[in-house]
Amino acid sequence: MRAQFKIRTQLRQGEIDWYCLADAQIKAHKFDDASKSIQKGIALxxxxxxxxxxxxFNDLKERFNTEICS
Incomplete structure (x- = not known):
């Protein structure tokens, strides 16, 4: 039970990391990298x-698309 919780927590942290990374990449106008990070986060x-x-992640992707178009 404890190992399962640890794995679940690590996976959840990985998803948060992808979200934060993509958010930072959008803010830095690194759109190619942000797109890849969003896709990896969605897959996870x-x-x-x-x-x-x-x-x-879809909401973040929408903001990403708005940033690219502006």
Missing amino acids: AKKLLMQEVVQD
Whole structure:
């Protein structure tokens, strides 16, 4: 049980790391890198069946698209 919690926590932290990285890359106008980070975060969240987190990444992706167009 403890090992399963540790793995789940590490995976959750990985998803948070991808989100924060993508957010920072958008702010730094590193759009190619941000796009890759968003896609990796979405893939991880889907793998974990975390639809709410997938939506968070989709919201970030929408902001990313807005930044690119401006």
